[in-house]
Amino acid sequence: MFFDVGPLDLLTLAILTVLLFGPDKLPEIIQNVGGFLRKVRAFSDSTKEEIRSELGPEFRDFEFEDLHPKTLVRKHVLNGDGLGLDEIRSALDPRAELTQVTDAVREATDEGSRETVPPEHVSLTKDTKTGSPAHAAAFDPDAT
Structure with missing residues (x-):
């Protein structure tokens, strides 16, 4: 108590x-x-x-103790006829659905990568030709 x-x-x-x-x-x-x-x-x-x-x-x-919510769930849901704890856990477990979705996404990306043309080569180095003051952004030191 x-x-x-x-x-x-x-x-x-x-x-x-x-x-x-x-x-x-x-x-x-x-x-x-x-x-x-x-x-x-x-x-x-x-x-x-x-x-x-x-x-x-x-x-x-x-029994009046059966009216307590925890006791009610234990008696009628977990130990009841046909619906047990394992069924509730499996019904609420999203892993099976998530694996189906990930498999579908993987299949779609595999099919998409086979059909597409590889992208053009892009240089990641800095282009020194565009470094001239004409291409540089204007800077105003008085602007706030």
Whole structure:
């Protein structure tokens, strides 16, 4: 119930309780809290039984914990009739579709490379003939 309460937190609460109520009233307070928790638990159990009786005989084995979303998915989807975890994973796995697409692209590029003429040779060196001031871009030092 209290999963994120550590031992140090419990020790701090115990020390604060002793300091607030004193060691002489502490047993009486523990009895009162225990009695209150028993009443709440009895009220909860009687309410559950009343709901089960109102739902009818077909819901006698109904558990309220089954309404939790994780429990509902585990019970009805993962362990249910016909649809399991492997089917869900395979349905959501895009690898098969991606391999089909990549194969289709590879085939298209292979066919396209066979039919096309190789491009002309392009020189990647700087042409020194166009380095004259006539071809150079105009530079205005006053421009901002």
